[in-house]
C-alpha cells in the first residue's frame with residue numbers, strides 16, 4: 001500500500017516517489033472530488049491559494065442571486081427579507097466553527113488591517129498602565145504598521161518591542177499590554193505555539209492577539225481551547241472569499257463588555273435604527289462593527305466559508321503536510337544544483353500550508369514559472385512562495401510544478417528580460 005510521504009527530520013530523501021506512487025496518492029486522496037467544486041483555468045497549477053483562494057464554482061450563482069433577486073428585485077427590502085443586516089454575525093458564526101470559537105465571538109467585517117487597528121486600540125485603552133506592544137521582526141507589514149498607528153491613536157507613551165520568535169515568551173513582562181503575533185508566518189510557514197504563548201501572555205497579565213490570515217482554512221485552530229483573547233483573519237486567502245473579501249475578528253466572550261472599539265460607527269451601536277445622537281456600544285462583539293456591510297462581497301465570502309464547513313480540517317491539514325513533504329522531497333531530488341534554499345520548517349515539522357525557498361533571482365524565477373502556468377508568488381527580497389491548497393491541488397500537480405521549476409532553473413529561462421520587470425503586485 002502506498003502511504004503519503006512520511007514525516008521525518010529535515011534530512012532530504014534520496015529516492016523521490018515515482019510517477020506511479022504519486023498517481024496512487026491522488027487515487028487514495030479523500031479530498032480528490034473537492035477539486036470539482038472549484039473553477040480553475042486549464043493549463044494552470046495554482047500555488048497561490050494562500051494569497052487569493054480560487055473561485056468556488058457555487059460562488060458565481062450565489063453572487064448572481066444577490067445581484068438579480070436580492071438587489072435587483074428585493075431592493076432595500078432585502079436588508080430584512082434576505083437578512084443582509086445579519087451578514088456580519090451570520091458569516092462570523094460560521095467562521096467561528098473554523099477557528100474554534102463560539103458563534104457569538106466572531107464577526108466578519110472590514111479588512112484585516114482595519115480589524116487589527118480596532119482591536120489593538122481596544123486592548124491598549126483597556127490597560128492604561130501597561131506600555132509595551134510585543135511582536136516579532138518580519139511580521140506581516142500591515143500588522144506592524146497598524147501597531148504604530150494604534151499607538152499614536154491612544155496618545156503616546158507606548159512602544160513597540162520586536163523580539164525574535166524564540167525570545168518572545170521570555171520578553172513578556174508586567175509592562176506588556178499586548179502580544180500580537182501572526183500564527184502562521186506569511187513568508188516561512190513557521191507556526192507559533194498558540195496555547196503556550198497565550199498562557200505565557202496571561203501569566204504576566206498581558207492580552208494576546210492572533211493574526212490567523214494564513215491559518216484559517218489551512219490548519220486546525222482552537223481559539224477557545226487556547227484561551228486566546230483576540231484574533232483577526234483574512235477572507236480571501238484559504239477561505240476562498242474572493243479578492244478583497246471581508247475579514248473577521250474574534251473577541252473572547254470574557255472581554256465583550258470591557259473592550260471598546262475606537263471606530264464607533266452606527267453598525268456597532270446598540271440600536272442603530274434608533275438614530276439617536278449619542279454612541280452607545282452594542283453588547284458583545286457587534287460593537288466592533290463600523291459601517292454598512294458590503295453585501296455582494298459577503299455573498300462570495302459566505303460561499304467560500306460554506307464550502308469549508310463541509311470539510312474536515314484534520315483531513316485538510318493531513319493532506320497539506322503530505323503535499324509539503326512531497327514538494328520538499330522533489331525539490332531536493334531535482335533542483336539541488338540550482339541554489340534554492342528551503343526557508344522555514346524542515347520537512348515533517350509543524351508548518352502552515354505553504355512552502356518557501358530562497359533564491360537571489362527569486363523574482364525572475366517566479367515570473368518564468370507564472371509564464372509556464374505555475375502560479376506562486378514572490379515575497380521580497382528573495383522568497384519564492386508556493387501555497388499548497390489541499391482542496392484543489394493534486395499530488396501530480398506538485399510533481400509537475402517541480403518539474404517545470406527544474407526546467408526553468410536548468411535552462412536559466414528566468415534570464416529573459418521580460419521576467420526582470422517588476423510589476424506593481426508581486
Ligand SMILES: *Cc1c(COP(=O)(O)O)cnc(C)c1O
Nearest residue numbers: 111112113140182186211213214
Ligand atoms: C494577508 C494578510 C493580511 C492582509 O490584510 P488586508 O487588510 O486584507 O490587506 C494581514 N495580515 C496578515 C498576516 C496577512 O497574511
